[in-house]
Amino acid sequence: MNKDAPVLHKMEEFDPGAAKHGNFITYYKFHSLKERVDLLPIHLLLSDSRDVTSFLDIGCNTGDLTEAVYKEISLYKNCYALALDLDNSLIERAIEKNHICNISYKCVNVAEESELINALNDHLELNNKRYFDIVFLFSVTMWIHLNYGDIGLMAFFQTISKYAKVLVVEPQPWKCYKSAVRRLKRAKKEPFMYFNSIKMRESVEEDLDLFLREACSFEKIYESPRTNWGRKISIYKQSRLL
Secondary structure, eight states, X not given: OOTTSOOOOGGGGGOGGGOTTSOOTTGGGTSOHXXXXXXXXXXXXXXXXXXEEEXXXXXXXXXXXXXXXXXXXXXXXXXXXXXXXXXXXXXXXXXXXXXXXXXXXXXXXXXXXXXXXXXXXXXXXXXXXXXXXXXXXXXXXXXXXXXXXXXXXXXXXXXXXXXXXXXEEEOOOHHHHHHHHHHHHHTTOOOOTXXXXXXXXXXXXXXXXXXXXXXXXXXXXXXXXXXXXXXXXXXXXXXXXX
């Protein structure tokens, strides 16, 4: 358990702006789970010949999307998953309603390198693996970026690049950053520490794509059309993990 992780209070369940790390309980009311899963090109995600697939879901919230992805992958292969979130109250809810024994939930602040590495290594060693076949990052990048800056976001991806054979990223565009700042201001919360100093701004999606390809050795193999909620899902493959 991460005792320092932000915990939702009851009022924050109804005020997204009060959740500074994006850890609001009403998250799944905003976007359809089915729409998100339908956007995933399963043939690309499951392109290798192995019978078992492992995946990591970062920023899992209460696990609804984790379970939807698990059920979709399970139609084609056996799989098991590790799902992480920095809010212990969300993880507790996920554990309480989880009936899938192959999904493990854990409270981890993924922007803290040692904490993330320890959680990943523990899970992988338990399953005799060196890396995850797929790592999912649905609408997570902005929150790491706003709370830990350019350096924190880049360090996070450099760590993840060592553990992800396939990376699925749904980054928030710049307009989402501005909306998050406005919501936080309305909620009368402390502002995001790094908003004014980050260099990746209006072109943050393109900047992140370039960083993943040039600094993290990923090859981009897919990009979805922009969704109804204004996001793109991009898929990258890591050739150095064989």
